[in-house]
Amino acid sequence: MTFMPWPSDLMLGIPHVDAQHQHLVALINALHDELDNPIPDRAVVGEVLEGLVEYTHNHFIxxxxxxxxxxxxxxxAHTAEHGQFTTQAMNWLxxxxxxxxxxxxAMAFLKHWLLHHILQEDRAYVPFLQAAIAEAGAPGAITSEAPSAC
Structure with missing residues (x-):
């Protein structure tokens, strides 16, 4: 059984953010799967944990x-929550x-934190961003990329 499934209610409707969240869930599942082995491979645990910390940091940015x-x-406030999580993850590493x-x-914390963060904190910014884009008359999807120079 998957430690942390990806139900459709975690989708925010922002494709690049949803893809990043799915990757974070996959990393958490990979970490759990290795820890669930009778004799976890420390090298694998370390590699996945480092990847999780790095990927999370980049996603937050x-x-x-x-x-x-x-x-x-x-x-x-949202950025402060990112900072608290980053500190916790770095402490584990x-x-x-x-x-x-x-x-x-630690695994239970990761699962709970990410679920809460996506369902509550991240979901809260979606209507604002959609409205900001509509108001600016900017076509296309919500993105973190800088506008292209024309």
Whole structure:
């Protein structure tokens, strides 16, 4: 059974953000799968944990650029939540590198945090961004990319 399934209610309707969220879920599942082995391979756990920390950091940067681009008023609070999670994830990585194990409590936290963050915090910015784009008359999907020069 999959530790963290990807139900359709996690889709925000922003294709690049949804794809990133799906990748984060896949990394969490890969970490859980390795930890669920009778004898987890520390090298694999470390590699997946490092990938999770790096990918999450990059995803947060993309979201924050999107907030800045469209003037999202809750950006400060949302960014602070990103910072708290990044600190927690880095602490796990540093403790793991110091010889500690990643436990099921950490896995439960990852699952709960990401589900809550997508369903509550991320879902909250979607209507604002859609309205900001419509108001600006900007065609196309919500993006974190800079507008192209014409």
């Amino acid at each position: 993309e979201e924050e650029v999107m907030f800045q681009r469209y003037g999202y008023p809750q950006a400060t 540093l403790r793991f590198e110091a010889g500690e194990e990643v436990d099921l409590e």
